[in-house]
Each structure stands twice: as structure tokens, then as C-alpha cells.
Amino acid sequence: MTIKNSSEINAGVHANIGMDFQKNCTIYLFLEKYNLLKNQRYFIVLEHLEDIVFGFLENETELSKIETYQAKKSSKKWTSGNILEIIKKIAETSQSILNDPHPKTSTFNQENYFATNNTIELKSTVKKQDFTCTVNEATQVYNYKDLDQNIKDKILKGNKNVTFDKENEENFETLKFRFIDLNRTSQSQLDLLNGMFISVFGDSIADHKAALYSFYYELKTIESRLNQGNIAKLSDNKKRIESYEIENILNILTTKKLAFDFWRDKGDEIRQELNINLFEATTFELHYHNSFDKFKDINESEHQKIFHFVEKNKQIFKNHSTDKGCMTDFINTFNKEKSSTLSSLQLQATIVAAYIEIKNTL
Template sequence: MTKKKAANSGVVALSGFEFQRNCALYLLLEEYATFKDQDYFLCIEHHDDFLFCFRTIDSQRIRNIKAYQAKKKTGSLWKIDSNFGEILAKILEVGSDLRNDSIPKCEHYYHETIFISNTELDFFYNPSKEEKKAGKKKEKVVINETNSFVCFEHLPIDIKNKACVYIQSFCDEYDVENHIEGLGDVHFQWIDFQKTANKQREGLLGLMKTNFPHIVDPKAAIDVLLELFRGVETTYNQGNVIELMDASKRVEGEAIKKTMTILDTKQETYDFWREHSPSFVGKVSFPIKVRLKPEEYIASTFELLKDMNNYTYQVIKDYVKTNDYSHYNNFDEMFNEYLKGIKSSHHTNLSDVDILLAILCSFVEFYC
């Protein structure tokens, strides 16, 4: 259990942390193909800016964690100096806190503590005259689009030593423990991500379009996923205590997967409407306003079906799930039978159109 005065500093200063949230979503979308089949959860403003925590097959223990310290910088490159020494010292503290966190871990648990930025990192070492005489040479490592992921351990020894001096200097000045043994877990990553929040949203939109071309409304998809993140981002660490066992600070991988499935199903419903609506839209009395803007009404219906507290919509969804009427010869007969069955078994104030839209969305989810 880790108790810190700054446990809620990120939540209090939420308006200044859009980059971290957007960065987390960027990585999720970019790597979703590898994420989707794993048992994982995402934490935001919890130990570090964001964490991806992966469980063992039995879902009982943590297998590994990727902890990200995400920072943007304007005007200059990241260099190893006193400011960066403070950042590294705090990253090392995160690594120690993760290792000491009470959440059950597997025997071969490991974590990576990653400094990630959309600004280049320029690490160099310039020897003094005396050092040059002793055979020391200049060293330089640039982390950018051509060299985007670097382990601390793989840096030249003189650059590593330079970093260690700044880390120790910060720890001495503020009288905090130096967890230097965790440097083997530290990595540096450059991310090809825009500088401003608006441009970052555009980048997320472009990534969604590229990686999920079948989703008809990528902007809505981005909004839905960011809303999931905000739910935990704005949750306070109770009593300033940070524990990975705190489920209120998690976005579960299953919730993300379910969201992506809903987005896929929504798209399938749009496709179904476009292909089959001519054969049933007149006979089952869909009004002109629905026919003109079907995506709007379908999207609204999906939101209502997602609400587990909306009893009527859950009844409709369950009825369609447990009654397969796909043996009918045409869709208008099938939808009318669903409509009659639902109205006879459940009293509702919904209009026939609302019920039919709920039937349509549920039918595509379960039978298409």
C-alpha cells in the first residue's frame, strides 16, 4: 500500500493532462490487435500517468505491467539534466511502488517503466579535456522516429553514469530514497503524436480510421472510448492511498472490448439497414424521418440498449436473444412477429417504431 501526498495531484490538475489520456488511447488503438485477446486493465492517474496491467490466464494474478510517464515539451529537446534527473527519480519510485503493491503477482512478474513523449530525446555525453586524455569519447543517442524505443541499459555507459549523477543529486537535495536498482526496467519511447489537444484528437481520429476502417463514425468511437477513460481519471484515490486492487481506478479490457464490439455491431446494423430495409421499411411502418436519417436513430437506440438500468430495452433485447424468428420467409414478417410477441408479453409505453428499432439492433447483434 502506497500513501502519498501527491496521490491526487493529477486529478486536481486534470485540465493539464489531456496529453496523457490521449497518449494512452493512441497506444491502445495502435496496439489493439495484440491487446484484445489478453486479460488486462488500464489505470489512469494511479501510480503513474497510465498503466497497462496484464493478468495471468487464470485472471488471478498480475503477469506484467507497462507503466507510462507521458510528457510533452515545447521549444527544446529532452536532455539529461537536473530536470530529467527528477523525472527519472520519480519513475524509479513508481517502479518500487509497483513492486511493493499488494496486488497478487505471478512468480515471473515483471514491469517496464516507460518515459514517453512526442518530443525527441537527445542524450549525449561530452568528456572534459582530462577525460579525453584518458580516452573518453563523445557519446550521443537520439530517440525519435528512426529510433523510437530505447532501454536505459542499452545506453552508452557514460550517458548512463551522467543520468545517475542527476538522479542522485535530486534524491540528495530532497532527501528521498534513490531506487537506482530499478534502472534496468526503465525505457524511453518517442511517439509520433501531435503537440496540441485539438491536433491530438485529429491524430486519434486518423488512427481510428486507419485501424478500424469498418467503423462508420470514428469520431463517435473516439468520444466513447475517451469517456471510459474519464470515468476512472476523475476518481480520487481514497485517503490518498494508491493500490492496484482499487477497481474504481481501472478501465477493464473487457469493457474496452465490449465497447469495440458495440461499435462493430452498430456498423453491422447500418450495413443491414442499407441492404435489407427496402424489403421491410414500408411494411413495418418506419416513418420518413427514420428512413432519411437511420444512423441517428440506430445510434440512439444502441445507447438505450447499453443502459442496463433501462428495463424496457433490456426486456426487448432479452426477448430477441431468447426467441429466434429467423425462420420466417421475409424480414417484415419476422419483425412484426417480434413486435407482437414483445407487446403481448410486456407492457410498455414505447412506440412501435422505438420497439422495432430496438428489435433491429438486437437482431443484428445476436443473429447476423
């Protein structure tokens, strides 16, 4: 079994030039297929074996499918001549995936894309007859295996710099050409992605731009990590972001939206129940909103302790029919059984925040 070992594995990491398109393309693909992704276990890899890798897991360990994307931004259309080096690399990547020791199901399959934001025009002329395949806004995806044989023959002929062997040719069966409708500048791409976040998640997320940039910076983090020993393995967790990590990002933002709505609707009622005077109201609200981030921060032990207390004592929910009565019970029970280094005002705000987050999981 051959494992890909090359000093070029980390070239993209070291150069870090033109990488915005890969990250933005990843987010585009994620949003495009989110309704499928949200119901299964998957991971995303950047700058590792290929520019972008989506791995789908049938169980905790076995891969059922891999999708790779060689993602290239271009200001001019792609032709049969200038695409050869790219598709040779895609074929080699396809073989590397087959050789990779990551466990795979018996029905494992892969799809390997050349993805770009410009037109792909594959053309061959035989006996004065033109054979053409165009991939653009109108035809967004085209399979190599469906190309006219004359176009295939022209590709397989290669040129003085690029030649294809039998193994390359076999791996072309998984090759697909994909048009990605992303503009040329990074900012215009982000503006489009923000609109896609709004379309996909609607009002379940209060701040779609925050969701976009949170995801973007997570991808930037894994992109910048070096492949260990210049070896690209699918099992390298340092180069992967798992589906549960992505869901955590989205859940935090969704929880914040629910928390904001709850406070808008019942803030006065809560302050009255807890006897929070007008002078302390702003500080209490600030502690309340900040708590949702601190619940996820391993350095905020007091907030995590309070969150786990509310989670452990969920039976209290069964004793009440109103939010304010239930929250008061949690606060009183905590004060009887536990202690905290937080001030009384911050403690109350944190318990209310934990109450909202746990309630939304019931």
C-alpha cells in the first residue's frame, strides 16, 4: 500500500496565496448540501490530499463516500489544453484515497471534482467535426465518463508536459467538472455566502454574518495546520473539522437567537421575579448574554459548573408551569446545595441563561 509522501503536500499551507477561494468554496458547498449534511456524520478537510475533502461516515469509523474538490479561481475559461495538469493531479488523488488506510465500507465510493468559478470548455475536432462540452451556469456539473469519446481521446493524448498512465485513466471514472457560482473577489464571495446563510437558516440564527465568519475562521485554522511528516492521511484529525464541531458553531448562534428572543419577550418579567432593580438591569442582561459563550469555554469553570447543575437537575422542569417560577426554583436550589465565586447578580443571570439553553433541548 502506497501512502502519498511529498514535500508538495504543505506547499499550499506555506504559500497561503489565493486560499480564500478554497475556504469560500467550502462554505458554498456546505450550504448547498446542508439539508443532506445535517442528518449524517461527516468531516471536512482543507489543504490535505486535495484542496477540499468532504468525508461521509456510515458509522463511527468507516467511510462510505469521499468527495474531493480541486478548487481553482480563474479570470479566463478553462480548455482541454490548460486543464491537463489539474486532472492528472485529481486522478492521482483518487488513487491516494483508495490507498489510504482509513477504514471504508464495502460500498465505498468517491467523486472527485475540478471546481471553478469560470467556464470549462472541452473541445475536440475530428475530420472537421467539432465535439464540445461546456460547463458553466447553464450546465453546472458534467461527468468525465459522459464526455464524447473524441474529447476523452484528446485529453488522454496529453501533451509534452503531461502524460497519463493506465491507473490515471481508470481513476478518471470518478472525475467530475463543476461550475461554482462565486464571483472573483473575496468580498463579493463573502457577500454571496452571507445571503446563502440567510436563505438556508432563516430567522433561526440572529446574526448570519457571525455564523459565516465563525465558520470561515474555523476553516482557516485547520487549513493552516501542517500535514505531519508531509504525509496526507484522511485520519489526520488536525486537518479535519468534524460535523459535530460545525453543529456546535451553529447551535451556539441558534441558542443566542433563542436567548435574545426570550429576553425581548420576558426580560421585564424575569427582572421583576428576581427583584433586579433598574440600576442593575443592564449589567444583569450583559451577564445573561455573555454566559452562552462562557458555557463553551473550558477556562470558565464556574459557568460550566452552573450549566452542569441545571442539566443534572432537569427534573425541576416537571414541577413548574411557568418560566419565572422554574428559574427561581433553580436559583434557590443551587444556593442551598452549591456555592459560587460569581456575584449574586452574575450567578442569577448565569442560571437563567443555563435554564434557557437546557430548556431548548428538552
